[in-house]
Amino acid sequence: MSDRAKRRGRFITFEGGEGVGKSTQIRLLEARLRDAGLDVVVTREPGGSQRAEAIRAYILGGGARELGPMAEALLFSAARIDHIDSLIRPALQAGKWVLCDRFADSTRAYQGANGKLGDEVIAALEKVTLAGVRPDLTLVLDMPPAIGLRRAAARREAGAPADRFESEGLGFHARLRKAFHQIANAEPERCVIVNADRTAPEVEADIFRIIDERLGDTVRRLPALAR
Ligand SMILES: Nc1ncnc2c1ncn2[C@@H]1O[C@H](COP(=O)(O)OP(=O)(O)OP(=O)(O)O)[C@@H](O)[C@H]1O
Numbered sequence: 618m619s620d621r622a623k624r625r626g627r628f629i630t631f632e633g634g635e636g637v638g639k640s641t642q643i644r645l646l647e648a649r650l651r652d653a654g655l656d657v658v659v660t661r662e663p664g665g666s667q668r669a670e671a672i673r674a675y676i677l678g679g680g681a682r683e684l685g686p687m688a689e690a691l692l693f694s695a696a697r698i699d700h701i702d703s704l705i706r707p708a709l710q711a712g713k714w715v716l717c718d719r720f721a722d723s724t725r726a727y728q729g730a731n732g733k734l735g736d737e738v739i740a741a742l743e744k745v746t747l748a749g750v751r752p753d754l755t756l757v758l759d760m761p762p763a764i765g766l767r768r769a770a771a772r773r774e775a776g777a778p779a780d781r782f783e784s785e786g787l788g789f790h791a792r793l794r795k796a797f798h799q800i801a802n803a804e805p806e807r808c809v810i811v812n813a814d815r816t817a818p819e820v821e822a823d824i825f826r827i828i829d830e831r832l833g834d835t836v837r838r839l840p841a842l843a844r
């Protein structure tokens with residue numbers, strides 16, 4: 618039996634550039650799904666397990682920058698393996714809904730497209746890292762990068778430096794946006810691009826509509842999500 622067939626939960630990932638509102642929208646969706654009686658796990662990448670959080674601190678602190686995109690991709694993948702094994706797969710097999718702030722598409726966009734690793738390297742990495750665990754739905758939150766970067770900067774504590782990727786130039790973030798568009802357009806059955814340059818309640822409403830459309834059979838049984 619395939620990994621997908623064995624598990625009963627749903628795996629939803631949120632992707633996009635810096636400051637586009639992924640964490641905000643995950644919190645809103647989590648509340649709605651919990652109100653509907655679902656068992657929800659919220660997690661993030663890099664991170665989500667103790668070992669993966671340690672790798673996160675190292676990468677986002679800039680420790681791996683000089684090693685280059687290949688080594689960074691391997692570190693993100695190592696973190697992902699532990700995250701999947703210790704948290705994501707067990708949660709899905711227990712019937713939980715897993716909402717994850719970034720996943721493998723971020724490696725495709727940040728290290729693959731921007732770091733020029735190439736499709737074959739990324740596909741090989743995904744094969745060994747994901748071991749069949751793939752999102753049921755990926756919401757790509759989209760907005761002009763200058764707006765997201767402004768929001769991310771405003772969110773930082775006064776005086777705190779930008780992290781490893783936030784501190785890259787606007788050209789880097791424009792290429793990221795293009796890469797996320799290409800990912801979503803190549804897999805329309807999994808990915809939906811959401812215009813995130815709107816108020817949080819407007820984005821939230823759009824996301825509920827998409828969940829209803831895409832995971833309809835499950836959602837229609839949930840009164841709090843019915844409209
Ligand atoms: N629709 C919105 N309009 C205006 N501000 C927003 C909106 N959504 C979120 N924000 C604010 O923008 C900032 C970034 O939002 P959030 O942390 O949710 O983004 P993110 O995509 O998770 O960011 P990152 O990837 O950089 O961690 C926060 O201060 C948040 O309160």
Ligand SMILES: Cc1cn([C@H]2C[C@H](O)[C@@H](COP(=O)(O)O)O2)c(=O)[nH]c1=O
Binds near residue numbers: 661719721723
């Ligand atoms: C999973 C993943 C993440 N990144 C980058 C993207 C962001 O700049 C940071 C994570 O920070 P956030 O505030 O939690 O969004 O890491 C990456 O380059 N590759 C990846 O696979």
